[in-house]
Amino acid sequence: MNTALFAQLATLGSSVVLIFGITLLWRRSLTAYVDAFRWQSVVLSALFVLIGYYGDDPELYFVAAFFFILKVIILPVYLRRLQARVKVVNEIEPYINIATSLILAGLLVLLAYAVTRPLVMVSTLPTRGGLPLAMGLIFVGLFVVITRKKALTQIVGFLVMENGIAMLAALGTYGVPFIIELGVFLDVLMGFLVMQVFVYHIYGTFESIDVNQLSELKH
Amino acid sequence: MIFFLLLLPPLLAALLAWLVRPYRTWVGWVNAALSLLSFAAALSLAAQAAAGGEAPTWGFALGLLNLEEVLRADSLAALILICVTFVAALTLFLSPGLRGDRRFNAAHLRRYQIFINLFIVAMLLATAANNVGVMWIAIEATTIFSAFLIPLKLTKASVEASWKYILLGSVGIALAFAGTVLAYFDFFTFFGRVETALNWSELVTMAPRLQPEVMQLAFVFLLIGYGAKAGIAPMHTWKPDAYGEAPPTLTALMSSALFAVAMYAIIRWKTVTDITLQNHYTDNLLLALGIFSLVVAAFSVVLATNYKRMLAYSSIEHTGLICLGLALGPVGVFAALLHLLNHTAAKSTMFLLVDNVERRYPTPLIANTRGLLKALPWTGALFAIGLLILIGLPPGAIFISEYGIFRAGFLMGQPWLMGAALVLLAIVFVSFINHLNQMLYGAPPETVTTGERFSWRLALLLPGVVVLIVLGLTLPSPLATLLQQSVAIVAP
Numbered sequence: 001m002n003t004a005l006f007a008q009l010a011t012l013g014s015s016v017v018l019i020f021g022i023t024l025l026w027r028r029s030l031t032a033y034v035d036a037f038r039w040q041s042v043v044l045s046a047l048f049v050l051i052g053y054y055g056d057d058p059e060l061y062f063v064a065a066f067f068f069i070l071k072v073i074i075l076p077v078y079l080r081r082l083q084a085r086v087k088v089v090n091e092i093e094p095y096i097n098i099a100t101s102l103i104l105a106g107l108l109v110l111l112a113y114a115v116t117r118p119l120v121m122v123s124t125l126p127t128r129g130g131l132p133l134a135m136g137l138i139f140v141g142l143f144v145v146i147t148r149k150k151a152l153t154q155i156v157g158f159l160v161m162e163n164g165i166a167m168l169a170a171l172g173t174y175g176v177p178f179i180i181e182l183g184v185f186l187d188v189l190m191g192f193l194v195m196q197v198f199v200y201h202i203y204g205t206f207e208s209i210d211v212n213q214l215s216e217l218k219h
Numbered sequence: 220m221i222f223f224l225l226l227l228p229p230l231l232a233a234l235l236a237w238l239v240r241p242y243r244t245w246v247g248w249v250n251a252a253l254s255l256l257s258f259a260a261a262l263s264l265a266a267q268a269a270a271g272g273e274a275p276t277w278g279f280a281l282g283l284l285n286l287e288e289v290l291r292a293d294s295l296a297a298l299i300l301i302c303v304t305f306v307a308a309l310t311l312f313l314s315p316g317l318r319g320d321r322r323f324n325a326a327h328l329r330r331y332q333i334f335i336n337l338f339i340v341a342m343l344l345a346t347a348a349n350n351v352g353v354m355w356i357a358i359e360a361t362t363i364f365s366a367f368l369i370p371l372k373l374t375k376a377s378v379e380a381s382w383k384y385i386l387l388g389s390v391g392i393a394l395a396f397a398g399t400v401l402a403y404f405d406f407f408t409f410f411g412r413v414e415t416a417l418n419w420s421e422l423v424t425m426a427p428r429l430q431p432e433v434m435q436l437a438f439v440f441l442l443i444g445y446g447a448k449a450g451i452a453p454m455h456t457w458k459p460d461a462y463g464e465a466p467p468t469l470t471a472l473m474s475s476a477l478f479a480v481a482m483y484a485i486i487r488w489k490t491v492t493d494i495t496l497q498n499h500y501t502d503n504l505l506l507a508l509g510i511f512s513l514v515v516a517a518f519s520v521v522l523a524t525n526y527k528r529m530l531a532y533s534s535i536e537h538t539g540l541i542c543l544g545l546a547l548g549p550v551g552v553f554a555a556l557l558h559l560l561n562h563t564a565a566k567s568t569m570f571l572l573v574d575n576v577e578r579r580y581p582t583p584l585i586a587n588t589r590g591l592l593k594a595l596p597w598t599g600a601l602f603a604i605g606l607l608i609l610i611g612l613p614p615g616a617i618f619i620s621e622y623g624i625f626r627a628g629f630l631m632g633q634p635w636l637m638g639a640a641l642v643l644l645a646i647v648f649v650s651f652i653n654h655l656n657q658m659l660y661g662a663p664p665e666t667v668t669t670g671e672r673f674s675w676r677l678a679l680l681l682p683g684v685v686v687l688i689v690l691g692l693t694l695p696s697p698l699a700t701l702l703q704q705s706v707a708i709v710a711p
Contacts, residue, residue: 118432119401122408138397145390151382158389165397172404176352177414179286183356184396190363191389198385201370201378214379 006054007126010171013047014130017167018109021137021160024144024153025101028090033156034079037163041071044163048170051127055174063181067166070185075159075192082196083152086203095147105140112136119172127171134171137164151199151209155192162188221267222277222290222347225260225300228253229307229340236332242325247316250332254308257343261300268294269700276349288418291349294704298556299346299483302563303476307339310468312679313571322578323466327371335469338364342480352417354484355392355399358448361477362388369465380457380464387447387457395444395484401437402491405429419487426494438492438501442485442508449481451542452512455535459519462531462570467577470527471570474534475563482541482559489545490709502546509546510636512539517643520650526576527583529654530569533609536647537562537617540624543640547627549710554623556702556709561616561690565609568683572602575677579667585654590663595671601680603659608687610651611644616690 020040024033045068052060096104112135120128141161145154166184169176176184199209206213232250239246267275274293278286292300314335316328323331338361345357366385370377399417406416409428415421447454462470489501516536523529537558544555573583575598580588591599608615621644628637663669671677689695694702 115436118430118436119404122430122433123404124408142390142394145386154386158386158393161390161393165393165400168397169400169403172400173407174412176400176403177417180352180356180417183352187356187359187363191359191385194363194366194385195389198366198370198378198382201373202382205373205375205378211382214382 003126006050007129009050010047010127011129011133013043013050014133014167014171016043017047017163018133018137018140021140021164022102022105024156024160025105025140026098028098030083030090030150030152031080033153034076034083037079037156037159038072038076040160040163041067044167044170045072047167048175051170051174054126057174059178060170060175062178063175066181066185070189071159071163074189078192078196079152079156082199086152086199086209095149101143101147104143108139108143109133109136112139123172125172125174127174130171131168134164134168137161137167140164149211151195151202151211154211155195155199158195159188159192220277221260221263221275222292225257225264225304225347226340226343228256229336229343233333233336233340236329236336240329242316242329242332244317246332247311247314247328250336251308251311251314251317254304254311254339257339258301258304258308261297261304264292265294265297265301265701266697268292268297268704269697278349286350287415288420289350289353290347291418291420292347293708294701295483295486295556295708296346298560298701298705299479300343302479302560303339303342303346306472306476306563306567307342309567309571309679309683310472311335313574313676314468315466315574318676323371331368331371331466331469334364334367335472338368338472339476342476345480346483349418349420351399351402351419351422351487354419354487355396358395358445358480358484359389359392361480362392362448365465365469365473365477368469369461371466371469374464376460377464380460384457384461387454391444391447391454393444394440394447398437398440398442398444398488401433401440402429402488405433405437408433419491422491423494426491429495431496434492434495435500438488439504441488442501442504445481445484445488446508449478449485450535450538451508452515452535452539455512455515455538458535459528459531462534463525463528463583467527467570467574470573471567474530474570475567478534478538478566479559479563482538486545486709493710505542505546506633506636509539509542510639512536512542513640513643517646517650520647520654523650523654524585525583526585526588526654526658527573529585529651530566530573533647533651534562534566536644537566540621540640543636544620544624544627547624547631547633549706550630551624551627552710553702553706554620554627556705557623557690557694558617558620560698561620561687564683564686565605565617568680568687569602569605569609571680572598572605576602580664581666585657587664588658589661590667590669591658592660594663594667594669597671597673597677599659601677601684603655604684605687606651606655608684608691610648614688614691616687619691 023036045064048064113132116132144157276288277290278288341360348354369381450458519532544551
């Protein structure tokens with residue numbers, strides 16, 4: 001495979017990953033969010049395999065495998081179970097409505113392009129075209145966490161943000177050192193388990209997972 | 220080796236607490252004794268660092284896994300390790316599981332002992348790690364372990380506090396990881412794939428040849444990320460809630476030790492970024508955030524109605540001061556590091572005293588906590604002394620380090636900023652005296668039993684206060700040596 005084809009495939013993969021991320025702002029049903037995250041992780045695993053193949057780095061095959069098992073198999077199963085338990089179906093009224101959210105997402109991606117200009121100019125890797133898209137995904141994930149009301153959506157937003165950072169590492173450096181990657185997986189898994197426990201707690205004490213209700217603590 | 224003596228005792232303590240089911244009091248005592256081993260190890264590392272010479276390191280390499288020099292303890296790390304192990308030992312001896320406590324049952328206590336020891340080992344690993352990736356993993360682990368402990372008793376308020384804590388903490392830490400990836404990207408683009416690239420000692424050596432704009436972007440992410448963990452405004456919103464709802468012994472650890480570790484992470488990255496950028500970019504960022512933290516703290520303290528939240532706002536105030544100090548050259552860094560040490564001693568003492576107050580008074584509202592001197596004479600007196608030291612009254616260590624920061628500010632040509640900071644500190648001072656007056660005097664509510672025996676537990680809180688007064692009068696030379704060496708590391 002030549003460099004041009006690799007660069008194009010990498011950029012295509014990154015774009016698809018970003019679009020799945022923006023789906024979180026477009027759809028309202030929590031099932032759609034979990035699906036978007038799942039498919040995003042599938043494409044991202046494929047991207048890792050692609051980079052491993054072209055960059056001749058077998059470590060990335062292991063990373064892709066761990067990634068797939070964690071984010072395509074384990075986490076969505078837990079998320080589905082969580083959703084069934086708390087019986088929530090839709091994000092009813094987010095703080096910012098869908099149309100405005102999508103426009104803001106576009107602006108965030110533009111901001112990402114501006115912010116990552118030094119990165120793209122400095123990098124010599126063929127995958128550097130996807131760096132702004134990875135940064136855009138980080139911003140979109142952050143946006144979801146801030147503007148959505150259901151705790152479950154906030155968790156998915158956080159996971160999407162983590163995907164963005166993983167993509168940034170893969171596109172910019174062909175992956176961080178393996179021990180760090182392992183540690184990150186462990187932390188993401190444990191972080192998710194803790195958050196899951198808390199959503200159960202929230203549901204148990206508040207009878208809903210609307211984070212608007214979590215406003216008792218003032219001065 | 221010395222690193223094993225530092226890191227293994229809390230791990231063993233957590234393991235012991237996990238194995239013994241149901242919880243028994245002797246587990247608490249064994250764990251407290253184990254924490255003394257870590258403290259001894261930290262002191263030994265500090266002595267080694269003060270004596271000069273190469274910083275001790277530890278690492279291994281196993282085929283694909285190259286972890287050479289993954290742990291390293293220089294003077295700065297030794298200072299923070301002393302802070303963490305001191306507060307850890309104090310907290311474990313004063314933990315709820317070692318005496319009768321109606322607030323928690325056996326299941327709560329077992330969970331508490333497991334997670335608090337895991338929390339301690341994560342903080343120690345973060346400080347001793349030379350590899351910034353391992354440091355990141357350990358700090359993320361601290362968020363997770365402490366999140367299990369905040370809602371020890373499930374109430375609406377504690378669930379709300381822990382949700383904000385875990386969400387803000389995780390998002391912040393994720394941003395810090397993005398910053399770490401960006402810094403690695405900078406290194407990788409110019410020097411290729413080097414296994415030890417993420418070792419701080421390596422980064423500092425290669426820093427002059429890294430690309431400035433990329434490091435600028437990386438530092439912004441790192442400051443926001445680790446700043447959220449440290450509680451720098453505007454990423455501070457979880458602090459009052461978490462400190463207000465968590466068990467006070469956990470809060471003592473979070474507000475002093477974890478805070479020190481988070482600031483340590485920021486300081487390490489600031490050092491690397493400053494070498495690359497060679498301008499005042501990081502200083503300006505820290506000045507802006509520092510003043511903003513002071514503003515937020517000052518106005519919040521005036522409105523505070525809950526004494527635990529009040530102490531959280533005081534933490535935000537001191538966070539702001541430390542940020543200011545770090546931005547003011549070597550003189551400021553010296554004062555900021557001293558302030559970090561002093562704040563550790565002061566805040567931990569205050570929250571451990573709050574633990575005593577909480578056992579007697581039903582709610583943490585200031586309005587309901589009257590007559591502290593009559594109901595708890597010893598605790599009330601220590602609380603008053605501690606609070607006066609905390610807001611900067613001489614002869615207290617906090618007064619000395621605040622004076623140092625202001626002196627640095629005037630030396631570095633920031634008179635207006637220092638003037639504003641002084642005004643804000645004065646506002647905090649007056650509000651605290653006002654709240655303290657409300658709490659100390661008057662008659663305690665009828666439901667509160669009065670009288671307090673002087674026990675060894677109160678005696679354990681005295682060294683902290685003594686240290687604060689001694690440091691307000693003089694600076695012992697081993698400490699001065701360690702501080703000067705640390706400043707040389709941070710601001711060469």
